[in-house]
Amino acid sequence: LTSSTRGEATLLSDTSETFELDDINWDDIGFGLVPTDYMYVSKCLKGDNFSSGELLRFGNIELSPSSGILNYGQGLFEGLKAYRKQDGSILLFRPEENALRMRTGAERMCMPAPTVEQFVEAVKRTVLANKRWVPPTGKGSLYIRPLLMGSGAVLGLAPAPEYTFLIFVSPVGNYFKEGLAPIHLIIENEFHRATPGGTGGVKTVGNYAAVLKAQSAAKAKGYSDVLYLDCVHKRYLEEVSSCNVFVVKNSVISTPAIRGTILPGITRKSIINVAISQGFEVEERLISVEELLDADEVFCTGTAVVVSPVGSITYLGKRVSYGDRKVGVVSQQLYTALTKLQMGLSEDKLGWTVEL
Numbered sequence: 641l642t643s644s645t646r647g648e649a650t651l652l653s654d655t656s657e658t659f660e661l662d663d664i665n666w667d668d669i670g671f672g673l674v675p676t677d678y679m680y681v682s683k684c685l686k687g688d689n690f691s692s693g694e695l696l697r698f699g700n701i702e703l704s705p706s707s708g709i710l711n712y713g714q715g716l717f718e719g720l721k722a723y724r725k726q727d728g729s730i731l732l733f734r735p736e737e738n739a740l741r742m743r744t745g746a747e748r749m750c751m752p753a754p755t756v757e758q759f760v761e762a763v764k765r766t767v768l769a770n771k772r773w774v775p776p777t778g779k780g781s782l783y784i785r786p787l788l789m790g791s792g793a794v795l796g797l798a799p800a801p802e803y804t805f806l807i808f809v810s811p812v813g814n815y816f817k818e819g820l821a822p823i824h825l826i827i828e829n830e831f832h833r834a835t836p837g838g839t840g841g842v843k844t845v846g847n848y849a850a851v852l853k854a855q856s857a858a859k860a861k862g863y864s865d866v867l868y869l870d871c872v873h874k875r876y877l878e879e880v881s882s883c884n885v886f887v888v889k890n891s892v893i894s895t896p897a898i899r900g901t902i903l904p905g906i907t908r909k910s911i912i913n914v915a916i917s918q919g920f921e922v923e924e925r926l927i928s929v930e931e932l933l934d935a936d937e938v939f940c941t942g943t944a945v946v947v948s949p950v951g952s953i954t955y956l957g958k959r960v961s962y963g964d965r966k967v968g969v970v971s972q973q974l975y976t977a978l979t980k981l982q983m984g985l986s987e988d989k990l991g992w993t994v995e996l
C-alpha cells in the first residue's frame with residue numbers, strides 16, 4: 641500500500657477508498673511521522689470565523705514566504721490521540737480539552753480559533769478519514785496534530801490577515817526510545833523554557849524550538865531529555881521539554897502548579913484526577929529541586945509520553961537514581977489506569993472518551 645499521495649493536496653470527495661491496513665509492522669512503530677491519507681484544512685480571515693473546512697489528501701501546503709507563522713512564529717499546535725478498542729471502534733480522549741486549550745492559546749497569540757464544536761468535529765472527520773491508520777489495541781495510537789497558524793502575509797510585525805486550522809495524523813508507538821523503561825533526565829542550568837508573563841503556558845510553536853539546543857546537547861550525552869527550573873529562583877521545577885513532571889514522596893504525589901510558565905497538560909490534569917480517585921493525596925505547588933532529588937519516584941506525563949517513569953536525574957554533575965531503575969509502583973499504577981481508560985478497557989465513569 642502507498643501511504644498517501646504526496647505533493648499537491650487534493651480534495652477528498654470520497655473516503656470509501658480507505659480500507660483496513662494490513663501491511664504495517666505495528667510492533668515497530670515509534671514516535672515519527674508516518675504519512676497518512678488525509679488532512680483537514682480550514683481557513684479564515686482575521687476577524688472572521690472558521691468555515692467547516694475540508695479533507696484533502698495529506699501533502700505539502702502552500703504558504704507565503706511572508707506568512708505570520710514563518711516570520712514571527714504566530715502559531716499553536718495541539719496533540720491528542722485516538723485509540724482502537726478491542727471491538728474495532730475508535731476512541732478519542734478528552735478532545736474538548738484540546739479545543740479549549742487551543743482557544744486560550746489563540747487569544748494569547750492574537751489569532752482567531754475554531755469553536756470547541758468545530759475543533760472536535762474536525763478531529764473526528766480527520767480520524768475517520770484515516771481510520772485504517774489507527775493501530776490495533778495495545779499496539780499504539782493515532783497521534784492527532786491540530787495546527788493553528790497565521791498563514792496570511794505580513795512584513796511589519798502584526799497579526800496575520802489570514803489563518804489556517806489544519807489537522808494531520810500519524811500512527812505512533814512509544815515516545816522515548818526507552819519504551820516504557822525509565823528515562824534519564826538532566827536538569828538544565830543555563831537555558832530556561834519560559835519566563836513569567838511569557839508564553840510558556842500556551843502551546844505556541846516557539847516554546848518547542850527554544851528547547852532544541854539544550855535537548856540536543858542532553859541527547860548527545862546519553863540523556864533522554866531535559867528538565868527545566870524556573871528562571872527567577874533557578875530552584876523550582878517547571879517541566880520537561882515535551883511533558884509535565886510529577887514527584888512521589890511517602891505516597892503523596894506532587895506536581896508544579898500552573899502559574900503561566902508551564903503547559904497545562906491534559907494528561908497532567910487527568911492523572912491528577914485518576915490519582916485522587918485511587919486514594920492518593922495530590923498537591924499542585926512549588927517543588928524545589930532538592931525535593932525532587934529526595935523523591936521516592938518521579939514520572940512525566942504528556943499526550944505523547946503518556947506516563948513515563950524517570951530512572952535518574954542529573955543535577956550539577958551529580959546523578960540521583962530512583963527505584964533501582966525499575967518502573968515505580970505509583971507510575972505503573974497510574975499508567976495502567978489511564979491507558980485502560982483511553983483504550984476503553986475500563987469503565988469511563990467521567991465521560992472522558994468520545995467514541996467515533
Ligand code: COI
Pocket residue numbers: 718719720848881882883942943944945
Ligand atoms: C504532546 O505530548 O502531544 C506534545 O505536544 C509534545 C510534543 C513535543 C510531542
